Amino acid sequence: MKQTVPNPANISNGLPENSIGLSNPSKVAEQMVSVPLRNTARPEPASHFFAVVPDVDTESMLCHASETLASLSVMATDLARELEGPRRHVILAIQQLSALSELLVNRALDNLHPPVGLSEK
Numbered sequence: 001m002k003q004t005v006p007n008p009a010n011i012s013n014g015l016p017e018n019s020i021g022l023s024n025p026s027k028v029a030e031q032m033v034s035v036p037l038r039n040t041a042r043p044e045p046a047s048h049f050f051a052v053v054p055d056v057d058t059e060s061m062l063c064h065a066s067e068t069l070a071s072l073s074v075m076a077t078d079l080a081r082e083l084e085g086p087r088r089h090v091i092l093a094i095q096q097l098s099a100l101s102e103l104l105v106n107r108a109l110d111n112l113h114p115p116v117g118l119s120e121k
Contacts, residue, residue: 062109069102 052061076095080088 059109059112062105062112066102066105066109069098069105072098073102 073095076091076098080091080095083091
């Protein structure tokens with residue numbers, strides 16, 4: 001079996017040259033601050049691929065959110081029918097959370113435009 005031996009030229013005080021030593025906190029802080037904040041070689045996370053058009057009105061966004069949550073609830077219910085045991089309980093919990101979220105979004109829609117025929121208090 002071949003062993004890798006460190007190059008003595010790259011070692012000072014027992015630490016590799018590019019390691020951060022804890023003996024000098026100001027040097028550690030300087031190295032941490034000088035790290036680039038954005039790595040341009042790394043691709044952006046998937047959440048940066050999707051965006052909402054800036055001038056979309058609140059009612060439209062809430063309507064789409066409500067429909068999306070209703071679809072999620074139906075998909076989770078269908079999946080729960082195929083599962084048993086702990087996995088079924090997890091998917092049913094996800095279904096409940098999506099149903100509760102849909103109720104909240106629908107209430108927000110009602111608050112924007114109360115249904116016709118209801119008197120305001």
